[in-house]
Amino acid sequence: MRVTDDLEKLLAILPVPLQERLHAHERLDELVEVVLDLGRRPEARFREGSDYLSEIPVTQDELDGCTARVGEFSGDNRAGIERTLHRISAMRNRHGKIIGLTCRVGRAVFGTIGMIRDLVESGRSILLLGRPGVGKTTALREIARVLADDLHKRVVIIDTSNEIAGDGDIPHPAIGRARRMQVARPEYQHQVMIEAVENHMPEVIVIDEIGTELEALAARTIAERGVQLVGTAHGNKLDNLIKNPTLSDLIGGIQTVTLGDEEARRRGTQKSVLERKAPPTFEIAVEMQERYKWIVHKDVAETVDYLLRDRKPLPETRALNGAGKVSVTRELSEAEWDEPLTTRTGSWHSPVPVVPLGAMEMEADFDGSRVRIYPYAVSRSHLERIVNTLGYPVLLTKEIDEADVVLALRSHVRDKGKIAAVAQNRQIPVHTVKANTIPHITRALRRILQIDEPGIPGDLDAGLFGSLDSEDELEAMEEARLAVEQIVLPKGQPVELLPRAPHIRKMQHELVEHYRLKSESFGQEPNRRLRIYPE
Incomplete structure (x- = not known):
């Protein structure tokens, strides 16, 4: 594992006495951030613990001198040092004057994603979760580089705070061949996400800190267009997103469903239950518990369904040891398997050979x-x-x-x-x-x-693909069936259907798949519609 941090450039913006104290500090390699607050002693924070750098409180002149040596502060009160990954965040008083600085060390760490490289190469969308400082942005930067340089994909990074690719117009070499789009103001991030897809033909979009409903909707739109997403979101665990109405759409959205009496008895639950509304935007979720210990949910839909039914999901735990080896473990549920497997808990090994x-x-x-x-x-x-x-x-x-x-x-x-x-x-x-x-x-x-497969479904029962409770659903399914049987199959021509609601398009997709044909959605809501292709 290789680390580059350009630490000298960060120390250079600090007052000279603090630079000298830090250069002599035995834990300089573990430095996380330097905190300068007006009228308080300057503080250096490390991965574990912190030290005061001086007994003399910070003055306004020292703060002004630091801010003069960094780039311009953006709308989110963040600035950087050109061609580095360091982040300078400002605290202001009620009149807008800077009275505090947090000087965060930005490090490019090569080799951090060895624990999930197989997931990155799978082409599925990945969501990283974890507390601040656990390394989400560092991992995001490395994922972008691997996808661009090793897998030769077209990668675009949406860099709202210039934290992934550094300050300045030229991105930091840590992102490799990936391209970076800067965002003028944080509230425009969702617009830049859509612009990236429409203008630059990416295969992968990398986003840091998805935090608003508009950004979550933009992410879903991008995923529907077949673009791989890699992003981070606010929350330590998947449970936090389920309880967050703003971001729950990232994992499929949550809705309240009222069950019939018979179904409620069969499930052994109350009549009103929570269920997932749609397929998740991100198919894989990674909970970064510690810097080198990650919990991996390889099927977000399944995990969310388990959590909503008060069942314990069984994710993988991936850890990197001191020798650089990755260990993968997964607990086995005794409730799920009535075999005596307690001696095997946490192991992938099975008492009988797995059938090919x-x-x-x-x-x-x-x-x-x-x-x-x-x-x-x-x-x-x-x-x-x-x-x-x-x-x-x-x-x-x-x-x-x-x-x-x-x-x-x-x-x-x-x-x-x-x-x-x-x-x-x-x-x-x-x-x-x-x-x-x-x-x-x-x-x-x-x-x-052992029922023979029909060549072309003639007596197709549309009730298979939904309840068909409304006239719109009946009409939409009949439209799709006639399009397939009268145009696509006999004439070999593609067909576009009328705009429909998302749940109706899903039913149409499945009906088309029943004929072993391909279809895709295109257009913007409310004019999003299906296009059916011949074999």
Whole structure:
């Protein structure tokens, strides 16, 4: 791991006596910030503890001398030193005069993201959370460099406070080939985010400190356009975002749903429950508990659903030891697995060998009665809708010991191979589904039940893709079906549909996928609509 900090340039703005005291300090390499407050003793803060640098209080002349040696203070009372990563933050009195300075050391640390490099390379959007000073911006800077230099992607950094790429017009070399867009005022950050996508064709957008509802909405718009997002947000843990109405859209948004009596009894909950509103903007979340110990949620949607149902999620804990080796551990829930696994808690190892993915599509021998399926990371509500609508002879069970078949999401089998091991130990076949959508789950059920796959769905039941309670939903689904069957499939031509609400577009997307065609949303709300493509 290599660290560059340009510390001399930061010390040069301080009064000479303080420079001499810091140069002689034995913990200079651990310096985090220097605090200068009018009428108080100057203080140096380190990773652990702090020291006073003088017994003489700071004067107004000393503060004025420091501010004269740095760049111009922006609307958020931050300034920098050109071609460095240091941050100077000002405190002002009621008349706007500077009466305090926080001189923060900015360090470029190369090699910090070894713990999550596989996630960075996956192309999925990543959200970093953590308390101030834990290293979020440092990690963001390194991620931008790796994506631009090592993975050769077009990366644009939205640098609101010039904290990622440093002060001045020329960005710091720590960001590599990544480009940097500066923001005139903090309240314009969401506009610059959209401008970056529309004008500069990035593959990755890097954003520091998403803090307003407009910025959260801009992030969702960018993600919908297929751009990878890497950003930070205010909050120590994922739970904080769930409770924050301003930023909850980053993890899918939270809504109150009223259940029917039967559903409430089945779930064992009250009739009013909290549920996730939409897919998360960020698919991966990293909680930076300490500088070299991070909690990784590889499926934010699943984690949020677990938390809303008062169930304990099982994220990964990744840590970097003194030898530079990354250790990855994950707790195993005894409630989820009734096998005696207490000696294995915190380990990825399994008491039985994991079945290779290709060997799991085994045929099951059913007796003609209803097939009992244990869903693992597969939407239970989708399964129930398919079974009820199509009348398949399937019974969903909550206990793996009662199951004839396990139906699992393929990505979870790969990442958390425990389910394959448990199923093999019980001699239960495992079938996998590629995505948590109605068409994919329907095809998986047909495989399990050995029902022939139709060439082109002729008797398509639109009720599969939603409740169709309104005329708008019925009309939209009929429009999509006719477009596919009368234009796209027979003529091989793309078709644009009429503008629809987001939840209706989602239903149309799934209906198009049922025909094994591709579709995408484009345009701005309220004129956002679907375009369907031929094979």
